[in-house]
Amino acid sequence: MNDSAVPAQAPDRRPVDAVVVGAGPRGVSVLERLVARAVPGDRPLRAVLVDPYPPGAGRVWRRDQPPQLLMNTMVADNTVFPDGSVRLDAPVDTGPTFSEWLRAIAGKGHPDSTAAEFAARAHDRDYAPRRVYGAYLSDALERIRAAAGDRIRIAVRTAAVVRVTPLAAPAGASGAPAGYQVVLDDGDRLAARAVVLATGHLDAPAAPPRREPLHLPGGHPTDYALDTIAPGARVLLRGGGLNAFDVLALLTLGRGGRFGEHGYTPSGREPRIWITSRRGVPFHARVDAPGVTAPVAFLTPERVAALAARDRLDFRADVLPWLLADLELAWYDRVLELHPGHLPDPGALRRALAEPPGPDREAALRTAAPAALRLDLDAVAEPLRGRSFA
Numbered sequence: 001m002n003d004s005a006v007p008a009q010a011p012d013r014r015p016v017d018a019v020v021v022g023a024g025p026r027g028v029s030v031l032e033r034l035v036a037r038a039v040p041g042d043r044p045l046r047a048v049l050v051d052p053y054p055p056g057a058g059r060v061w062r063r064d065q066p067p068q069l070l071m072n073t074m075v076a077d078n079t080v081f082p083d084g085s086v087r088l089d090a091p092v093d094t095g096p097t098f099s100e101w102l103r104a105i106a107g108k109g110h111p112d113s114t115a116a117e118f119a120a121r122a123h124d125r126d127y128a129p130r131r132v133y134g135a136y137l138s139d140a141l142e143r144i145r146a147a148a149g150d151r152i153r154i155a156v157r158t159a160a161v162v163r164v165t166p167l168a169a170p171a172g173a174s175g176a177p178a179g180y181q182v183v184l185d186d187g188d189r190l191a192a193r194a195v196v197l198a199t200g201h202l203d204a205p206a207a208p209p210r211r212e213p214l215h216l217p218g219g220h221p222t223d224y225a226l227d228t229i230a231p232g233a234r235v236l237l238r239g240g241g242l243n244a245f246d247v248l249a250l251l252t253l254g255r256g257g258r259f260g261e262h263g264y265t266p267s268g269r270e271p272r273i274w275i276t277s278r279r280g281v282p283f284h285a286r287v288d289a290p291g292v293t294a295p296v297a298f299l300t301p302e303r304v305a306a307l308a309a310r311d312r313l314d315f316r317a318d319v320l321p322w323l324l325a326d327l328e329l330a331w332y333d334r335v336l337e338l339h340p341g342h343l344p345d346p347g348a349l350r351r352a353l354a355e356p357p358g359p360d361r362e363a364a365l366r367t368a369a370p371a372a373l374r375l376d377l378d379a380v381a382e383p384l385r386g387r388s389f390a
Contacts (some may be wrong), residue, residue, distance in 0.1 A: 015191040016046040019182045021161045022198035023051030024058025025137055029080050030196050031154065032144050036090040038151040045152045048190060050182070052160040056141035057134030060200065065222045067114055067129040068249040072242055075099050076124035078133065080140050095143050099124050101136050110135065159184040164195055221246035226254075233271040240277035248273065284380045298325040298357065321357035324377070328365065329353055331375040339373055 018034065020027045027049055038045055053059040071078070081095035082088060096104065106119040115135040118128055145154050162185050166177035182190040203219050216224045221243055229235060229251070237244045253259070256267030275282075299322040307313060332353055340346050345368060352364035365374070378385065 014046075015179060015193055016048050016155075017192070018045070018047045018194045018196060019161075019180070019190055019192040020047065020049050020196045020198055021051075021164070021182070022058065022200060023049045023053070023055040023141070023156065024060060024198070024200050025080055026198035026200055027051065027058070027196075028056060028137055028141050028144065030198055031141070032080060032094060033090065035144055035148045035152055036092075036094055038148070040151055044150055046155075047152055048155045048157055048192070050157045050159055050161055050184065050190075052158060052185075054134075054138065055156045055158075056138035057131075058137070058200070059220060061130050061134035061137055062222075063112065063131045063134045063138070065131050065134075066250060066254055067131060068253045069130050069221065069246050070127045070249075071130055071133055072127070074125050075102065075122055075128055080137065094147065095140055098128075098133065098136050101139065102128075157184065157188075159186050159188070161185075164197075167191075221250060224250075226250055229271050231255075231269045231271060235271045235273045237273065237275045240275050240279070240282050244275055248275075280384050284383075296326050297329060298322040325357045325361070327377075328375055332365075332369065335369065335373050342370060342373060343368065344370075 020030050031047065031049060034045070034047060049055055051058055054062050057063055076097075076099050078099075079097035081097065082092040083097070084092060086092055102119040102122045105116060106122070110116040110119065112132070112135040114129060115132045118132050122128065148154055161182055163181075163183040165181045165183070167179045167181060169176060169178045180192050180195045182192055182195060184190070216226075224247065226247070235251070237247060251273065252264070252266075252270055255269040257270060258265045258267075299319070303322060307318060310318070313319065332349060335343070336346055336349065343349055348364070349368035352361060352368045355361035355364060
């Protein structure tokens with residue numbers, strides 16, 4: 001038979017059970033729970049995952065971005081699979097955490113060379129390249145699809161959703177919609193019994209285009225046209241948050257510069273960069289405590305249960321003091337390790353930390369720790385508080 005005579009197969013227009021809008025970590029987590037909760041029936045459930053970006057990684061974690069762009073949480077803090085510490089009425093331990101996945105590929109390798117190289121040297125307190133987490137998410141999605149078996153049929157559509165419209169319920173039915181019509185940017189329409197919006201962060205409204213000077217509006221740093229910025233050009237970053245650090249990395253490390261023990265060695269291809277921030281200063285660095293699990297002695301599970309049993313609770317008066325006491329334990333544990341010679345009496349600091357929250361503890365800590373080493377969260381949040389400048 002001539003192949004050209006074979007009629008094209010008509011698309012399946014039957015309603016699906018669920019459309020998940022967004023195929024990044026939120027969408028993957030939704031799909032994982034659908035699979036974990038699904039039970040064999042007369043017919044398999046049908047789910048469609050929709051995203052214009054690669055499924056699993058999505059936009060933020062896609063695997064074609066530069067390795068200089070790092071996650072802002074540590075390896076040990078990330079997973080799309082729940083474990084035994086989570087109380088759910090469906091199976092858990094359905095897949096590896098990010099840390100477990102890295103250990104596995106460190107032994108057996110991985111098609112993504114960046115992921116394999118990072119896994120070979122990774123520790124739980126490292127900050128991974130985002131593209132490596134994207135590889136984990138892509139593998140997780142394939143694991144979930146394989147686990148679905150005959151219970152859920154999962155399709156992936158590479159498209160953007162432009163509109164979701166509730167369908168009117170039949171006459172005489174309750175007010176709940178009969179389902180939804182999901183319109184894609186390729187013109188296709190999906191009928192769905194349920195829609196889950198797992199779109200993650202949304203872009204800020206686009207600013208009007210400008211010709212002079214070059215203006216790059218906010219968005220994902222990999223979407224900025226940074227190659228158009230010439231070496232030595234003057235660059236102003238509006239804001240000093242995570243995107244600013246990403247842009248700094250791309251305009252320094254991404255152009256061949258190197259950070260080392262004695263500072264930064266430029267490549268000569270960097271622009272001149274100014275950073276502005278409404279706070280006036282950068283955010284405080286995170287406390288460095290490699291390999292240390294923060295101690296919990298005050299806001300224990302037992303105390304949380306006792307607080308939860310109260311009829312009324314004031315967070316600032318009833319909860320925050322105990323939380324701050326544990327933060328002080330973690331902070332001063334590091335101070336005792338790094339700066340014992342700067343403490344008038346390390347034993348006095350340890351005794352002060354054992355005191356319960358209250359005025360006596362605060363006075364003892366002020367006496368035991370010099371001002372330069374003292375934990376002052378208000379000063380961290382507002383470092384210019386009370387100061388004025390000409």
